[in-house]
Amino acid sequence: MTPTLTISRLTKRFGAVEALKAVSLALEPGKRAALLGHNGAGKSTMMKIVLGLIPFDSGEVSVCGLRPGSPAARVEVAYLPENVAFHPALTGEEQLRYYLALRGESPRQAMDLLARVGLAHAARRRIGTYSKGMRQRVGLAQTLIGKPRLLVLDEPTSGLDPVSRRDFYDLLDGLAAEGTAILLSSHVLTEVEARTDSILILSGGVLVAEGTLADLRARAALPVAFSVRPAPGHAPVLAAAFPEAALGEDGVLRLSCAQKDKLPLLARIASHGAAVADIDVIPPSLEDIYSHFSRRDGQ
Amino acid sequence: MTSRILATALSEFRIAFRNRWVAIATGMMVLFALVLAAAGAAPTGDVGVDRLSVTVASLTSLAVYLVPLLALLMSFDAVAGEVERGTLPLLLTYPVSRLEILIGKLAAHLAILGLAACLGYGAAALVAVWADPAAIKGLGALWRLIWSSVLLGATFLGAGYALSALSRRPSGAAGLAIALWLAAVVLYDLALLALIVSDGGGAFTTGALPVALLANPADAFRVFNLSAAEAVAAAGGIGGAAGAIPLWQSAASLFLWPLAALALAVAAFRKVTP
Ligand SMILES: Nc1ncnc2c1ncn2[C@@H]1O[C@H](COP(=O)(O)OP(=O)(O)OP(=O)(O)O)[C@@H](O)[C@H]1O
Ligand SMILES: [Mg+2]
Secondary structure (H helix, E strand, C coil), rough: CCCEEEEEEEEEEEEEEEEEEEEEEECCCCEEEEEEEEECCCCHHHHHCCCCCCCEEEEEECCEEEECHHHHHHHHHECCCCCCCCCCCEEEEHHHHHHHCCCCCCCCCCHHHHCCCCCHHHCCCHHHHHHHHHHHHHHHHHCCCCCCCCEEEEEEECCCHHHHHHHHHHHHHHHHHCCCCCCECCCCHEEEEEHHCCCEEEEEEEEEEEEEEEHHHHHCCCCEEEEEECCCCCCCHHHHHCCCCCCCCCCCCCEEEEEHHHHHHHHHCCCCCHHHHEEEEEECHHHHHHHHHHHCCCC | HHHHHHHHHHHHHHHHHHHHHHHHHHHHHHHHHHHHHHHHHCCCCCCCCCCCHHEEEEEEEHCCCCCHHHHHHHCCCCCCCHHHHHHHHHHHCCCCCHHHHHHHHHHHHHHHHHHHHHHHHHHHHHHHHEEEEHHHHHHHHHHHHHHHHHHHHHHHHHHHHHHHHHCCCCHHHHHHHHHHHHCCCCCCCCHHHHHHHCCCCCHHHHHHHHHHHCCHHHHHHHHHHHHCCCCHHHHHHHHHHHHHHHHHHHHHHHHHHHHCCCCHHHHHHHCCCC
């Protein structure tokens, strides 16, 4: 399948700041990719380049085989900027009717689109009176216009309440199922984990990791942590048996091991039988995996 | 293309309406026109022209100041305001060209100026015709004043968009707009007057002055309306020089300036990176 979006060796400088360094990636139709990275990593910059809003220094970008920002490419791409803004004097319905007309669609769809993002009740109020989350929903509604082949969403769930976030990802699932490629950035790792196909981590302008969460988890090979609660009176025995463990003030022993040593360590702990009151195995968290890649040569 | 321009124009008209620009523009035009009409309604003695033509001559002097001012006030926010509000990046990802966006804004703002001109001049005309039914003969001059005002407005709207795109901040754009108004409408004429006086009817007055008048859209507007109405002799001052300029030349200046201003605006807008 030909990718909807291809970026190769993309470099972008703002004066002395190198915002993107030789970034390459491809996004196929129907795939949802999450762009992660610290503040200032270059996520928004990359998205603006994909939309043709800002020029780049070197590399190649192709959107549906077209030059980014060309009139033909703009027909295929929908964008949600970070901190999306609208004219406060227009109502939600008027704003969407305008955007529909610009894309050559019937303005009559405006109410329907607003209903899809749960804004039907406020459609005839001026956007100046909307809450932050309501404005964000107007922004989402305008990305649903027509049948874009690529959605570029910069922190789409910022300002949305938990239920709306879930509804939003449901909407994305529907679009992806119809073949739309989706590139979104986010700082919320848990939602990204469950609702996207692949993860891209930018750090200081460099694409430091790319793949599914399972890939990244395996590649990071972060240690597994164990916390072992000794039965009453058995703490000294266990502490002696596991000299590598740290004994916390709460009387719980903490130790860790590489992924491949997990089962042997578990067996060792189990061999102490009644001396162990309880045991918890703590796999590396999303944050751990993320910071493993993000910090490597970033912050 | 036309549907995108129409949609932009409709949206801009709505915004201008809600920002009270329609009310402000028509209110100012009607108010000043009525004041002039009331002043002109006093018996003037027979000068061989109908009362409406006299009113149109004084409305021309008013329009030279008021139309550029209203146009600049409506336009200075056009690009800078979108940049400041943060609405520009999203708009520019739509399949609409920057030229279409500007033409859409221009259409909306011109409609407002046209409405204000029709209502303002119309009110003054009603007063003139009411005082002297024979003044109906001057309707041609009134119509000419209306459409030439729209062209003058288009020039300064385009200039306002260009300044707006160049400065990228509404406060800066507002300052530039006021500066342009002062320079083009007030200082330019003062400088010409000073030159005429020091020249004393010499080479400047006969050679360079007509060119200088045609080069300024506000002066071209004045010259066009005065010479078309053959009210040149009565106008005096800079208007007196208008007699030397053929009507087609001032008309050409009136028609070409809006195109030049729009081209300038599009060029400046193309340089804006959101
Ligand atoms: N117009 C600009 N001029 C100069 N530097 C810029 C400009 N835009 C972005 N930068 C710089 O480029 C780098 C990347 O910025 P970018 O906005 O892409 O970060 P981000 O990953 O989107 O961050 P965040 O998570 O905070 O949104 C930053 O160092 C930023 O200061
Ligand atoms: Mg960002």
